[in-house]
Amino acid sequence: MGDIEGQAATVVKELVQRRERAVSEHAREALAxxxxxxxxxxxxxxHVVNQSVGVDDYDLSEEEIQSSMMGLIARSVIWPWQARxxxxxxxxxxxxxxxxxxxxxxxxxxxYRPRGGGLIVSDNPLCxxxxxxxxxxxxxxxxxxxxxxxxxxxxxxxxxxxxxxLALIISRDPDEVSRLDVAAINRFTVFNSREFVxxxxxxxxxHPKLARELPDLLERQQLVAPAFLQGYKPGxxx
Numbered sequence: 001m002g003d004i005e006g007q008a009a010t011v012v013k014e015l016v017q018r019r020e021r022a023v024s025e026h027a028r029e030a031l032a033x034x035x036x037x038x039x040x041x042x043x044x045x046x047h048v049v050n051q052s053v054g055v056d057d058y059d060l061s062e063e064e065i066q067s068s069m070m071g072l073i074a075r076s077v078i079w080p081w082q083a084r085x086x087x088x089x090x091x092x093x094x095x096x097x098x099x100x101x102x103x104x105x106x107x108x109x110x111x112y113r114p115r116g117g118g119l120i121v122s123d124n125p126l127c128x129x130x131x132x133x134x135x136x137x138x139x140x141x142x143x144x145x146x147x148x149x150x151x152x153x154x155x156x157x158x159x160x161x162x163x164x165x166l167a168l169i170i171s172r173d174p175d176e177v178s179r180l181d182v183a184a185i186n187r188f189t190v191f192n193s194r195e196f197v198x199x200x201x202x203x204x205x206x207h208p209k210l211a212r213e214l215p216d217l218l219e220r221q222q223l224v225a226p227a228f229l230q231g232y233k234p235g236x237x238x
Contacts, residue, residue: 008034023109032102101152110177117164118182118207122193129188130156146191159188190217
């Protein structure tokens with residue numbers, strides 16, 4: 001995990017220094033694997049997996065549950081990442097679903113750099129929103145901006161805040177980056193959070209308009225979240 005994080009950290013530093021909108025191929029690969037790792041090891045996903053397999057029925061210890069989740073991360077992310085440059089490895093041993101989607105030809109990557117900053121971050125760096133294709137029946141349109149009712153096959157865009165002045169936009173639409181602004185990206189960040197959002201201590205003073213919008217966004221997330229959190233009790237909600 002440290003190697004994946006280290007390569008991604010180097011790439012992020014390059015993106016900050018170069019200040020270009022384009023994201024190079026090697027940067028996309030490093031960041032795609034980081035996002036796959038972050039997605040797979042989130043506490044919320046662990047809760048969902050535990051619920052789906054009914055671990056409470058097996059009277060497992062915390063250490064046993066943790067070991068099982070680490071095994072899942074190894075099989076789905078770490079081992080494929082290690083095998084990706086092995087010419088003798090079978091394709092299935094190099095494959096990760098999210099990485100495959102993010103690096104496909106139908107995905108357009110771009111850096112978004114608001115001149116005045118103002119971006120917030122959250123516990124969930126991979127913020128899915130919007131939908132392509134036929135929407136699932138019975139789900140209100142607004143839920144799609146919370147990442148509800150969409151998956152790796154039908155999301156419209158992913159926004160990844162990397163700090164107050166840099167975000168990634170990964171979209172099926174090459175013109176998406178020109179349509180979004182700080183307020184929209186922050187909205188997706190709040191709506192995809194599962195535990196907390198965060199900003200610098202001076203953020204409210206330097207971005208008063210965005211600060212006025214934040215309480216309403218948090219309130220909407222707190223109202224909608226119980227519908228999909230499956231009993232998850234976040235450590236923090238603000």
